[in-house]
Amino acid sequence: MSIQVTQLVKTYGRQQALKGISFEVQPGRILGFLGPNGAGKSTTMKILAGSLPPTSGQALICGVDIRLNSLDARRHTGYLPENNPLYHEMYVQEALSFVAGLHGIADKTNRIAEVIELTGLTAEQHKKIGQLSKGYRQRVGIAQAILHNPEVLILDEPTSGLDPNQLQEIRQVIKLLGREKTVLLSTHIMQEVEAICDDVIIINQGEIIAGFPMAELNARYPDTDLETLFIRLTHAN
Numbered sequence: 001m002s003i004q005v006t007q008l009v010k011t012y013g014r015q016q017a018l019k020g021i022s023f024e025v026q027p028g029r030i031l032g033f034l035g036p037n038g039a040g041k042s043t044t045m046k047i048l049a050g051s052l053p054p055t056s057g058q059a060l061i062c063g064v065d066i067r068l069n070s071l072d073a074r075r076h077t078g079y080l081p082e083n084n085p086l087y088h089e090m091y092v093q094e095a096l097s098f099v100a101g102l103h104g105i106a107d108k109t110n111r112i113a114e115v116i117e118l119t120g121l122t123a124e125q126h127k128k129i130g131q132l133s134k135g136y137r138q139r140v141g142i143a144q145a146i147l148h149n150p151e152v153l154i155l156d157e158p159t160s161g162l163d164p165n166q167l168q169e170i171r172q173v174i175k176l177l178g179r180e181k182t183v184l185l186s187t188h189i190m191q192e193v194e195a196i197c198d199d200v201i202i203i204n205q206g207e208i209i210a211g212f213p214m215a216e217l218n219a220r221y222p223d224t225d226l227e228t229l230f231i232r233l234t235h236a237n
């Protein structure tokens, strides 16, 4: 398994954000992670990315326990956080070079050229990040996340706030990356899941309330599209 989560709990003060969730993602799959605001998606993703400790439970990335061997687990993981924090004063190439240095990538120049090509940044690569449109900033965030060529990619609402063209283009980038990598993708856009995801999980109030391969949606929930199912399941709670 690329991602294996067992009975994961996260408590912030008195609030239980994750109430013991368990799920798995097989290698090479794109998993859509759906849930209403405050359901626990970002919390789960931060824990899997190694940037937030869980309260209890286990999470393995490519078989590596994120609590016992965080550094090793993070080598297998690329993470694009929800607010995509970037150095706006840096040039695209400069930022990528900086991140490549953090990862100790040997052949920086070639790898940076590769990720620029993969993420469609070629035309904008000589600009400052602050001068880029939101869609291109998302590409820089994705480029940073894949520099060290991780097997697992965790993307927290990568298409939120994009115009329809950029949204379509970023989806294509994610789909392309999903050919080789395992992707965990959170989104509020149901068509996005239908367009690019192999599997879907719906989380609500810190609990997983549904999970299935997209190909089984119709068999499991006849005459129901994903949006209707989402509203039905998350309203019932």
Ligand SMILES: Nc1ncnc2c1ncn2[C@@H]1O[C@H](COP(=O)(O)OP(=O)(O)OP(=O)(O)O)[C@@H](O)[C@H]1O
Pocket: 012, 013, 015, 017, 035, 036, 037, 038, 039, 040, 041, 042, 043, 044, 082
């Ligand atoms: N640092 C924090 N301190 C206290 N509570 C927090 C903290 N971060 C998140 N929470 C709470 O934990 C719950 C889950 O939040 P989380 O950000 O994981 O949800 P989400 O599904 O990503 O939501 P959204 O779709 O709005 O991004 C929410 O009730 C939120 O208010």
